Amino acid sequence: PVTCEDEVAAAYAAAGIRAAISVPLVKYDRLAAVLTVHSREARRWTDEEAVLVREVADRIWSAVERARAEAGLREAKATLEQQVTERTAALRASEARLRTIFQTSHQLQGVVALDGTLLDVNAVGLRSIAATLADVVGKPFADAPWFAGTPGMSDDVRHSIAMVAAGEKVHRHVVVNLPTGVRSFDFTMRPMHDEHGAIVAIVPEAVDTTEHRQAEDALRQSLKMEAVGQLTGGIAHDFNNLLQGITGSLDMVLRRIAKGRTGDLDRLIAGAKASADRAAALTHRLLAFSRRQPLDPGPVDANRLVRSMEDLLRRTMGEAVELDLTLEPALWSTLCDHNQLENALLNLVINARDAMPDGGAISIESSNFEPAEASAARALGLGPGEYIRIRVTDTGIGMAPEIIARAFDPFFTTKPTGEGTGLGLSMIYGFTRQSDGSCRIDSEPGRGTTMTLYLPRHHGETAEDPGLARAEDAAEAEHGDVVLVVEDEPVVRALVVEVLRELGYDALEAEDGVTGLDMLRSARHIDLLVTDVGLPGLNGRQMADAARELRPELKVLFMTGYAENTVAASGFLKPGMAIITKPFAMDALTTRIRGMIAAGQHGALPQTPPG
Ligand code: ADP
Numbered sequence: 001p002v003t004c005e006d007e008v009a010a011a012y013a014a015a016g017i018r019a020a021i022s023v024p025l026v027k028y029d030r031l032a033a034v035l036t037v038h039s040r041e042a043r044r045w046t047d048e049e050a051v052l053v054r055e056v057a058d059r060i061w062s063a064v065e066r067a068r069a070e071a072g073l074r075e076a077k078a079t080l081e082q083q084v085t086e087r088t089a090a091l092r093a094s095e096a097r098l099r100t101i102f103q104t105s106h107q108l109q110g111v112v113a114l115d116g117t118l119l120d121v122n123a124v125g126l127r128s129i130a131a132t133l134a135d136v137v138g139k140p141f142a143d144a145p146w147f148a149g150t151p152g153m154s155d156d157v158r159h160s161i162a163m164v165a166a167g168e169k170v171h172r173h174v175v176v177n178l179p180t181g182v183r184s185f186d187f188t189m190r191p192m193h194d195e196h197g198a199i200v201a202i203v204p205e206a207v208d209t210t211e212h213r214q215a216e217d218a219l220r221q222s223l224k225m226e227a228v229g230q231l232t233g234g235i236a237h238d239f240n241n242l243l244q245g246i247t248g249s250l251d252m253v254l255r256r257i258a259k260g261r262t263g264d265l266d267r268l269i270a271g272a273k274a275s276a277d278r279a280a281a282l283t284h285r286l287l288a289f290s291r292r293q294p295l296d297p298g299p300v301d302a303n304r305l306v307r308s309m310e311d312l313l314r315r316t317m318g319e320a321v322e323l324d325l326t327l328e329p330a331l332w333s334t335l336c337d338h339n340q341l342e343n344a345l346l347n348l349v350i351n352a353r354d355a356m357p358d359g360g361a362i363s364i365e366s367s368n369f370e371p372a373e374a375s376a377a378r379a380l381g382l383g384p385g386e387y388i389r390i391r392v393t394d395t396g397i398g399m400a401p402e403i404i405a406r407a408f409d410p411f412f413t414t415k416p417t418g419e420g421t422g423l424g425l426s427m428i429y430g431f432t433r434q435s436d437g438s439c440r441i442d443s444e445p446g447r448g449t450t451m452t453l454y455l456p457r458h459h460g461e462t463a464e465d466p467g468l469a470r471a472e473d474a475a476e477a478e479h480g481d482v483v484l485v486v487e488d489e490p491v492v493r494a495l496v497v498e499v500l501r502e503l504g505y506d507a508l509e510a511e512d513g514v515t516g517l518d519m520l521r522s523a524r525h526i527d528l529l530v531t532d533v534g535l536p537g538l539n540g541r542q543m544a545d546a547a548r549e550l551r552p553e554l555k556v557l558f559m560t561g562y563a564e565n566t567v568a569a570s571g572f573l574k575p576g577m578a579i580i581t582k583p584f585a586m587d588a589l590t591t592r593i594r595g596m597i598a599a600g601q602h603g604a605l606p607q608t609p610p611g
């Protein structure tokens with residue numbers, strides 16, 4: 001058998017090798033290389049030769065290792081260089097991308113140094129003021145053309161820069177007059193931090209919301225038009241029926257009089273009056289809906305108001321519903337329109353009744369309410385301050401979230417046609433907002449509903465508004481109490497004058513503001529001016545103002561049917577002035593007039609007879 005060694009020997013012999021010496025090189029416990037020296041002659045190696053071969057092997061190995069290490073180093077250096085090149089290219093590409101994003105953004109963006117100097121601004125930012133980078137960069141941001149056309153804006157921005165430099169974020173909606181036109185923006189300024197968290201710059205950003213706002217306005221307008229259409233369509237029908245009731249009855253009256261049959265005119269006249277009252281209620285709902293109903297705010301004791309309505313409410317609710325009143329004895333006075341609050345309560349109770357077809361319970365609670373924190377007030381849509389709270393709770397069907405979301409919308413109703421107008425809550429909402437209060441719904445299906453009204457606390461004098469004084473508290477007309485009536489509509493003027501004379505007042509009349517003012521300029525004694533607001537030429541308001549210059553204590557009662565053009569809800573009435581809205585019941589007018597004159601005679605507003 002041929003051994004391995006024999007095979008090696010044979011291979012050596014074939015190559016002419018007769019002797020060999022091999023030196024293994026072991027590195028880190030592994031065979032790394034072998035150095036073999038061959039000889040053509042068979043021989044025996046001396047020790048010196050073996051040492052020499054080992055030494056040669058060692059030297060060759062160190063040379064190989066050094067060469068290898070150098071090659072590795074060269075390679076590493078090349079790789080490093082390549083890496084640096086690649087990384088730099090990637091950074092440049094990333095920077096270019098960010099710059100492109102910055103430049104092509106639809107938002108106006110920039111960078112401002114902490115001292116307020118503008119460092120950079122993007123293309124759309126520059127376009128909005130038709131400027132170049134060189135025009136604005138390096139100058140104070142607050143003085144840039146974005147703000148120059150809007151009074152107060154530069155100061156505002158300067159102030160905001162200081163806030164942002166201190167770490168705050170500023171966010172507001174602004175409408176600015178740019179060189180390219182008036183635009184509205186969502187404007188933010190936020191701090192830019194470095195990797196250690198230090199603030200290094202300020203980033204202003206502005207999103208142009210002009211179109212968005214216009215679209216919203218257009219939508220709102222079209223919804224309004226739709227609502228108006230619905231309203232006019234729905235109400236014209238009812239109104240015609242009511243007019244029919246009035247004109248029909250009056251026709252009959254005239255015919256009976258013509259025939260001399262004046263026996264039972266009462267019934268016909270009462271019918272006409274009932275129709276007219278219903279028509280008046282209808283126009284009041286319309287005015288309230290348009291939120292232009294002139295409020296006649298005065299101090300109101302809400303507990304007293306609730307108690308005075310108790311009978312009416314019980315009658316409205318029917319027998320299957322229980323009523324429970326829980327009134328805070330030390331309830332603050334509130335400032336609002338007495339009639340509107342009555343109306344709101346009645347509406348809430350009717351809604352509660354409608355939600356309990358099989359009966360149940362309604363509770364009305366009053367309490368004082370002082371939001372603990374401004375945020376709590378804001379959540380309710382209230383400013384900081386003190387309020388009274390009126391709650392109407394029922395045990396009825398409750399409301400699903402989607403109904404709550406729409407319940408305040410005008411015309412939103414879930415009731416069958418003819419049973420709901422969908423105006424009740426919309427009106428209540430308008431009334432509370434106009435009174436600087438608010439209202440909210442808490443309800444769940446099957447668990448009843450709580451409606452809460454918030455109305456502002458009234459701090460001033462708590463005496464009843466002279467206009468609200470009860471007839472029985474008022475003095476009877478004394479001989480010589482003089483009332484001047486200014487009204488251009490002859491029928492209304494004649495009616496008012498007639499009522500006044502019936503009550504024992506001396507009534508003067510004028511058909512327009514100029515004539516009225518002439519009478520007020522005379523030396524005549526006049527206790528009260530009752531005037532229409534919408535007069536031709538000099539209107540009622542202007543006449544009253546002019547008259548007050550001569551007679552500062554003159555008491556004035558405005559009559560108005562046109563809410564929107566002359567009567568702003570607040571600030572219209574000065575002390576000693578009151579409003580009554582047309583159409584009014586004659587009783588309401590006399591109550592008002594007596595109350596106002598009585599207030600003067602009791603010393604609240606002494607009348608100085610003009611010299
Ligand atoms: P209307 O009473 O004419 O329907 P409102 O504006 O008063 O109009 O109310 C709007 C809707 O809100 C009602 O149709 C009803 O669906 C819901 N709603 C109001 N009050 C209550 C209540 N107390 N319980 C349940 N649902 C209510």
Ligand code: MG
Binds near residue numbers: 347350422425
């Ligand atoms: Mg209702």
